[in-house]
Amino acid sequence: MHSCIFTLSEISTVGMSEDVCKEHGIAVEFGKLSFRGNEKQTILGKIDGIVKFVTEKDTKKSS
Known part of the structure; x- marks a missing residue:
């Protein structure tokens, strides 16, 4: 399921x-990245937040 909510800041999901x-x-692994490395968020001055990604443990593919 894919979805996006256009708010400030955005919320979206892709995959399972x-x-x-x-x-x-x-079996999955997950990681998190800070918005501090995102140019758009830096320009907007909105660097609080994360991106969470989930991958299959064996293949490292996203679901």
Whole structure:
């Protein structure tokens, strides 16, 4: 499922969440990146926040 909420700041999802992967028996890893490295957020002065990504443990592909 893909979705995006246009707010300040944005909220979006792509693919399966960590919980959905666990429900389907898919082993996953996840990581988080700070908005501090995002040029758009830096320009807007909105550097508080994260991007969370989930990948399959064995293949490192996103679900």
